[in-house]
Amino acid sequence: MKIIEHFIEILILIIFLSSCAGGDDGKAAEQSSWDKVKNSAYVEVFLTSEYNTPSKLNIATLGWEDGINISRDGLNIYATYIPADFLSFVLSGDTIDNLQYYDRGPHYDMDFVTNPAAATYPWYQSDIIYASRASVSENFSPWYTSGMKRSSYSEGALSAVFLNSTSIDICVFTSNENYLEKNNFKIITGTTPDPSGIGNFITATDPTGTSLINTKYTEDNPHIERLNTTDLVLFFDSEDRPGGAGSHDLWYSVSSNNGSDWSVPVNVSSINTADKEHQPHLFYDGTDWWLYYSAYHTDLKLAIFRAKQGTPGDWNSWGSPEIVIGAGNTSGIGEPTLTDNGDLYFVAIYENPDGTDHDRYDADAWVALKK
Helix, strand or coil, X not given: CHHHHHHHHHHHHHHXXXXXXXXXXXXHHHHHHHHHHHHCCCCEECCCCCECCCEECCCCCCCEEEEEEECCCCCEEEEEEECECHHHHHHHCCCHHHHHHHECCCCCCCCCCCCCCCCCCCCCCCEEEEEECCCCCCCCXXXXXXXXXXXXXXXXXXXXXXXXXXXXXXXXXXXXXCCCCCCEEEEEEEECCCCECCCEECCCCECCCCCCCXXXXXXXXXXXXXXXXXXXXEXXXXXXXXXXXXXXXEEEEEECCCCCCCCCCEECCXXXXXXXXEEEEEEECCCCEEEEEEEECCCCCEEEEEEEECCCCCCCCECCCEEEEECCCCCEEEEEEECCCCCEEEEEXXXXXXXXXXXXXXXXXXXXXXX
């Protein structure tokens, strides 16, 4: 009997230790595994005369930080956030009720209970998160949800034009509030660096045609620039908008009355190919306009390219593209966004070879400082 009792005690201990492995020890092992991947990650700078060796920002988490945008003064940064391995979820073709099993990152104060379908499972949406710092020599504060946080609907890919250091003139972002959860654009004007409000759709939405910016098709990754006191230009991408050249194309539209009305979007045919061009970002270096964007490099990974404007004022006049930064040993990079002095912020995606079907990819913000 003593032998049997001793065997049972050992069996109970084994079961107890096994259950603990899924708790804090399991989380620690997961973090350690990802630390190993991220610490060994590197990207390849092609314009070595312009950029220093890139590095990961201090605000990286195990959640999915995508769609980043840096303010021109380098003091405010925004990202689209989902606390899960969102890429594995997308690649799996899984259903929304199973997104909970891909959960990984910090939840902050996001609402996973309220939902439009009275679902019993956690309802995941993306929120715009925000971090700031007092000077470019400092690290960013931790991420936190912006004043734009909502329940049920997903917002992301915020692009902001600042009026000064304490106020945003105008910002545009994506929302899946209409048309079967496909992205449309909204605008907020006159807000703080931590933006608040739900915004207004950029123009009347066109559910049947393609004459307006917001359509029944996907509009994503907007970038807005103010040209003068009345004129604005908006670049964006779409994977399915009719009239494109490939799988994802760049488009632009202009406004001459501060965003009240917008021109019919034009396909950026001087850049677009049959492959993927997306995530546009305009940058003025004091002399010329540049268009930064993401596209496939010869290694078949997404990389960051740029082209210089040919004819001033013509947003479909771009010179030959040149590669800026390649993916290196990461799975791909993109989402370029620049400060006034040319520091280039972007997103790197990693794959963890020791990961699982629900925990294999992650996305973090990086920076390549201008020399």
